[in-house]
Amino acid sequence: MSIILIGFMGAGKSTVARLLAEDFIDLDQLIEQKIEMPIAHFFALFGEKDFRRIENEVFESVLQNQAVIATGGGIVESLQNVEVLRSHSQVVFLSADFATLWERISADKVNVRPLAQDKAAAQRLFERRKKSYEAVADLTVDVTDKSPEAIVQLIKERWEMK
Numbered sequence: 001m002s003i004i005l006i007g008f009m010g011a012g013k014s015t016v017a018r019l020l021a022e023d024f025i026d027l028d029q030l031i032e033q034k035i036e037m038p039i040a041h042f043f044a045l046f047g048e049k050d051f052r053r054i055e056n057e058v059f060e061s062v063l064q065n066q067a068v069i070a071t072g073g074g075i076v077e078s079l080q081n082v083e084v085l086r087s088h089s090q091v092v093f094l095s096a097d098f099a100t101l102w103e104r105i106s107a108d109k110v111n112v113r114p115l116a117q118d119k120a121a122a123q124r125l126f127e128r129r130k131k132s133y134e135a136v137a138d139l140t141v142d143v144t145d146k147s148p149e150a151i152v153q154l155i156k157e158r159w160e161m162k
């Protein structure tokens with residue numbers, strides 16, 4: 001059974017996934033391999049709807065793997081994905097308040113996030129998605145003042161991973 005990490009942009013999903021399993025699956029990376037361009041370029045060329053379609057395809061294609069999967073913050077935008085997450089039993093929600101997440105997003109000069117160009121719009125997205133993350137999570141970890149290592153420790157304890 002895979003461990004699926006969910007949460008808003010800036011929550012640290014990829015960092016935590018890497019610490020949980022070296023050979024973790026990063027959905028955004030797989031999507032970029034498939035579309036052969038950075039996600040931000042794809043958004044600019046084709047828009048969000050096409051991105052969500054590809055995100056859904058890639059997500060479904062990795063579900064059979066027994067792996068740690070880091071999703072993108074918008075995985076809950078598709079009802080189909082929400083249903084998959086709901087029926088899955090090892091979904092970890094990395095939760096934090098918006099101020100913390102926005103600070104991290106703003107400090108990240110490597111990842112260009114098309115849906116985080118405007119603070120107010122990003123905050124609206126955050127408020128809207130929060131309930132979906134909570135609804136499908138089997139474990140919620142407040143990441144606000146925790147190091148990635150501490151978060152990993154909590155997840156391992158919960159699922160007795162050695």
Ligand code: S3P
Nearest residue numbers: 008009010072073074113114115
């Ligand atoms: C998105 C989050 C991004 C990436 C894309 C859309 C979103 O992933 O999938 O830019 O809708 O929240 P991260 O959560 O890893 O930044």
